[in-house]
């Protein structure tokens with residue numbers, strides 16, 4: 001599976017190490033590498049090859065990077081993907097005063113709240129509307145595709161909130177880094193699950 005990861009990410013690595021790739025483009029590619037690393041980490045954990053289609057993926061601010069639910073156990077897993085050397089950030093918590101760090105439960109609570117109340121009208125929809133579904137691609141300027149993305153975010157935000165309430169949230173942070181000769185194996189930065197009493201335990 002690590003070999004697959006190395007092969008699958010070869011085009012990303014080529015862009016990241018090329019002098020002709022712009023810094024802005026490198027940031028995007030680095031995020032994509034983080035995503036792939038997070039998916040690979042799950043493949044390794046479950047000893048079963050996972051792909052992008054096993055996840056809901058979100059782009060931009062105020063979202064989780066990857067989301068998946070296990071219908072059998074009711075467990076919800078979210079992943080924070082870090083590309084290259086990027087670090088965990090902080091943001092204002094729900095109470096609005098103390099900053100919360102990206103890898104913590106209060107941070108996830110804040111993001112879940114933001115997602116479930118989002119008024120998203122952006123152009124980065126991954127959810128095609130009914131009319132565009134047959135093409136498999138959302139259209140950036142289509143209002144209905146934007147609405148589909150808004151609803152998708154709200155729904156996932158609700159699911160994360162519910163999972164927190166019943167102690168069934170699992171959170172993993174994964175870094176996908178690289179050097180000149182290739183990508184490094186995915187590095188697990190954080191891994192915990194929530195409990196019914198509002199605490200977390202490492203897993």
Ligand SMILES: [Zn+2]
Nearest residue numbers: 129132142145
């Ligand atoms: Zn549409």
